[in-house]
Amino acid sequence: MDLGVKLSLLAAAARYDASCASSGSSRVPAPGGLGAGCPAGVCHSWTGDGRCISLLKLLYSNACRNDCAYCACRSSADVERASFTAEELVRLTIGFYRRNYIEGLFLSSGIFSDPDIVMERLIEVARLLREREGFSGYIHLKAIPGCGERLLRRAGLYADRLSANIELPTATSLAKLAPQKSGKEILGAMRFMGETERETKDDARRLRFAPRFAPAGQSTQLVVGASPEPDRTIVSLAEALYRRYGLRRVYYSAFIPVAPDARLPAISSPPLVREHRLYQADWLMRCYGFAAGELLDEAEPVLATDIDPKTAWALRHPELFPVDAASADYDRLLRVPGVGVMGASRIIAARRSGRLRPEDLARMGIVMKRARWFLSIRGRALAAPPPPERLRRFLADRPPPASSVTDSVGARPAAPRGIAASGERQLEFEFA
Amino acid sequence: MSPANFLRAYPSYDGSLDTLVLILRRALDADERPDFLPCGEDAQPSLFDEPVARQASTGEEMSEAARYLRAFSGLLFDLAIRAWMSSEGVEDLLIDLAFQAGREGPELLEDYSIPQVRALRAACQRVEREIHRLEGLARFSLRRDGLYSAPLEPDHNILAALLPHFRRRFGAQPFAIVDLRRCLALESRGDQVRAHSGAEARSLLPDDADDGALLLWRRYFDATENPARRNPALQRRLMPARYWKYLPELARSTSGREPPSADYPKLCGETRL
Numbered sequence: 001m002d003l004g005v006k007l008s009l010l011a012a013a014a015r016y017d018a019s020c021a022s023s024g025s026s027r028v029p030a031p032g033g034l035g036a037g038c039p040a041g042v043c044h045s046w047t048g049d050g051r052c053i054s055l056l057k058l059l060y061s062n063a064c065r066n067d068c069a070y071c072a073c074r075s076s077a078d079v080e081r082a083s084f085t086a087e088e089l090v091r092l093t094i095g096f097y098r099r100n101y102i103e104g105l106f107l108s109s110g111i112f113s114d115p116d117i118v119m120e121r122l123i124e125v126a127r128l129l130r131e132r133e134g135f136s137g138y139i140h141l142k143a144i145p146g147c148g149e150r151l152l153r154r155a156g157l158y159a160d161r162l163s164a165n166i167e168l169p170t171a172t173s174l175a176k177l178a179p180q181k182s183g184k185e186i187l188g189a190m191r192f193m194g195e196t197e198r199e200t201k202d203d204a205r206r207l208r209f210a211p212r213f214a215p216a217g218q219s220t221q222l223v224v225g226a227s228p229e230p231d232r233t234i235v236s237l238a239e240a241l242y243r244r245y246g247l248r249r250v251y252y253s254a255f256i257p258v259a260p261d262a263r264l265p266a267i268s269s270p271p272l273v274r275e276h277r278l279y280q281a282d283w284l285m286r287c288y289g290f291a292a293g294e295l296l297d298e299a300e301p302v303l304a305t306d307i308d309p310k311t312a313w314a315l316r317h318p319e320l321f322p323v324d325a326a327s328a329d330y331d332r333l334l335r336v337p338g339v340g341v342m343g344a345s346r347i348i349a350a351r352r353s354g355r356l357r358p359e360d361l362a363r364m365g366i367v368m369k370r371a372r373w374f375l376s377i378r379g380r381a382l383a384a385p386p387p388p389e390r391l392r393r394f395l396a397d398r399p400p401p402a403s404s405v406t407d408s409v410g411a412r413p414a415a416p417r418g419i420a421a422s423g424e425r426q427l428e429f430e431f432a
Numbered sequence: 433m434s435p436a437n438f439l440r441a442y443p444s445y446d447g448s449l450d451t452l453v454l455i456l457r458r459a460l461d462a463d464e465r466p467d468f469l470p471c472g473e474d475a476q477p478s479l480f481d482e483p484v485a486r487q488a489s490t491g492e493e494m495s496e497a498a499r500y501l502r503a504f505s506g507l508l509f510d511l512a513i514r515a516w517m518s519s520e521g522v523e524d525l526l527i528d529l530a531f532q533a534g535r536e537g538p539e540l541l542e543d544y545s546i547p548q549v550r551a552l553r554a555a556c557q558r559v560e561r562e563i564h565r566l567e568g569l570a571r572f573s574l575r576r577d578g579l580y581s582a583p584l585e586p587d588h589n590i591l592a593a594l595l596p597h598f599r600r601r602f603g604a605q606p607f608a609i610v611d612l613r614r615c616l617a618l619e620s621r622g623d624q625v626r627a628h629s630g631a632e633a634r635s636l637l638p639d640d641a642d643d644g645a646l647l648l649w650r651r652y653f654d655a656t657e658n659p660a661r662r663n664p665a666l667q668r669r670l671m672p673a674r675y676w677k678y679l680p681e682l683a684r685s686t687s688g689r690e691p692p693s694a695d696y697p698k699l700c701g702e703t704r705l
Contacts (some may be wrong), residue, residue, distance in 0.1 A: 003648070004647070004648055004651050007648055007651050007652055007655070008651050008652075008654070008655040009655075011651075011652050011655035011656045012655040012656070014656070015656050015657070015658050016658070029600060029601075029603055032603065032604065033603055034601075034602065034603050034605065035601060035603075036600045036601050038567075040564075040566075042567055043568045043670075044568045044569065044570070045568075045653065045681060045682075046666075046667045046670045046671045047653065047656055047657040047658075047667065048657045048662050048663070049657050049658045049659075049661035049662050049665040049666075049667075050666030050670060051656075051657075051658070052663070052665050052670070053653070053656065054568075057656065084689045092648065095645045095648075096645065096648075096649060096652075098572065098574075098602070098605060099571060099572045099573065099574070099645055099646075099649070100568075100570050100571060100572050100582065100598075100601075101571070101645075101649050118481060137601075164588065201661065246454055254661075256658070256660045256661075266436045269660070270660055270661065271666070272661065273572070327638055346542075346544045349539070349543055349544065350543055350544055350545040352539065352541050353539070353540075353545070354545075356545060357545065360544070361546040362683075363544065363545075363550055364544045364545075364549075377567060414530055
């Protein structure tokens with residue numbers, strides 16, 4: 001098969017993996033080699049769907065013996081199958097890197113054989129890049145579910161980041177939609193990778209030339225909208241993965257129907273708004289100190305589609321506002337809608353010189369349309385908030401769902417369309 | 433300080449980074465707020481003043497000035513470099529703030545309630561953003577002579593900031609980055625770096641050598657887009673269309689014409705031979 005045709009097929013198959021980052025690695029150039037890490041990551045282009053191209057994202061092979069209902073490469077799918085050779089992948093990566101098209105390689109694969117064999121193929125590509133080509137650019141390898149820990153350890157010595165996609169948030173959904181996958185196996189791999197990363201970091205503190213294991217950490221992905229779990233289950237799982245296994249990122253990928261399947265919801269378009277709200281909630285947990293239980297609970301299991309999660313939280317807690325910008329600490333300022341990390345830092349810097357005035361806030365990057373209802377300066381509120389239902393409508397960045405007409409703030413919006421209501425109690429993963 | 437006294441105290445600003453750093457060094461300890469004058473060897477303070485003798489400044493003086501500036505405030509030093517690169521003419525704002533910072537302390541530069549701080553930092557942020565953007569968007573083509581060449585049209589004078597990034601990235605690979613707006617180029621071959629201008633800079637532009645990698649890159653770019661999530665407005669917001677000219681994956685017209693490599697010399701005022 002022509003290399004260009006293979007490239008088209010296996011790039012198209014890989015596009016459903018949302019991970020695109022090349023950040024988190026400061027790998028130094030190898031003597032006489034090519035490439036270097038860029039800790040902040042670099043975006044080289046943007047596709048027509050608005051996604052950043054930072055890495056050459058490919059499948060080694062789209063042949064797969066699993067039959068996951070949501071996957072374009074599942075064994076029962078009628079698609080053309082192709083596989084790269086290691087040499088082809090190395091040539092593509094080096095050729096594109098030399099031309100500044102990419103920061104490195106993201107390599108996953110269908111499970112065309114025993115997981116150990118598949119993982120060995122991926123490791124071989126990374127080994128050739130590092131050892132033969134002297135390549136110090138970014139490499140992200142998929143941890144093939146079911147492969148042994150010895151291979152995971154080897155993969156981590158070549159890769160900057162590893163990932164094992166959990167895809168579905170409960171054992172029940174996995175059993176229904178991806179019966180050949182084992183949640184325990186995937187979580188076990190995450191636990192091993194997290195522990196190994198910590199061990200090698202400790203070693204590196206004591207031994208100057210200790211090898212690093214996946215210095216950019218690990219990530220995972222959850223498909224949103226293919227199974228009936230509410231946002232609360234997804235967000236709680238993400239929080240547990242961050243805290244217990246030290247994941248760097250959880251990605252959320254809106255379910256896109258690739259073929260009719262009775263096990264999947266019939267949706268006309270991917271739930272992009274829901275995906276967007278999950279990313280916002282994820283950002284609040286990682287960067288703003290929110291706990292999953294603050295954003296969603298049994299009374300509020302679904303993220304609102306009309307307002308962002310931070311504003312929704314603020315509207316549920318009027319007793320905590322207004323926050324005095326002249327005296328509140330950094331963490332309290334971060335809780336104010338419209339105040340971000342940069343804005344909070346600038347407020348505190350301006351306070352040191354005693355120059356903080358209401359008219360300065362907008363110039364500091366504070367989004368006053370939202371923040372003015374929740375801030376005061378030296379005891380004087382910036383604006384008197386209107387009644388709660390009117391304030392919510394004013395702060396909405398999207399129209400409310402048609403089925404959630406209500407007059408009270410914090411009313412539970414309807415579950416997104418296409419999600420079948422499940423009468424069963426969803427089982428959750430047990431973390432060892 | 434009167435313009436005449438300023439010129440006595442400060443070397444004539446010739447537009448170079450070294451001289452700007454020297455001016456900033458002196459502004460930090462100056463007794464009076466300096467008045468900035470446009471650069472130029474023969475710049476006169478006014479029609480009624482006599483030309484003043486310029487003080488000679490040595491390389492050692494410049495190095496000492498850079499060390500002093502960096503020790504006073506790493507932020508001020510970084511802002512100086514970005515302000516110098518900027519095409520918005522913010523050097524006088526920078527000198528004014530350096531004078532104030534010398535009085536009130538370097539923390540002043542982080543106080544966004546001060547309008548001049550906001551203006552200067554916003555201008556420097558635009559330079560920084562362009563540097564980071566072009567680190568990603570510069571596209572190199574392999575010429576027949578083995579040189580990888582990337583044409584750019586940056587708003588700001590940032591070639592010197594891009595060079596270390598690409599030298600670290602490419603190692604021994606020979607490459608050139610060509611600023612078509614200013615007809616400047618930096619060429620890196622191993623340990624050697626050479627600066628070029630005018631015709632020499634233009635001679636480093638990509639040729640029309642057959643480059644199979646470009647065609648493969650286009651195939652990859654087209655295949656990696658998810659049609660169910662198509663959002664051209666978001667694409668343009670994240671990557672403004674003015675950058676597309678030198679991106680082979682996007683510089684395709686409906687006629688299927690190749691990227692405008694034939695147009696590069698025209699941008700420097702010559703027709704292609």
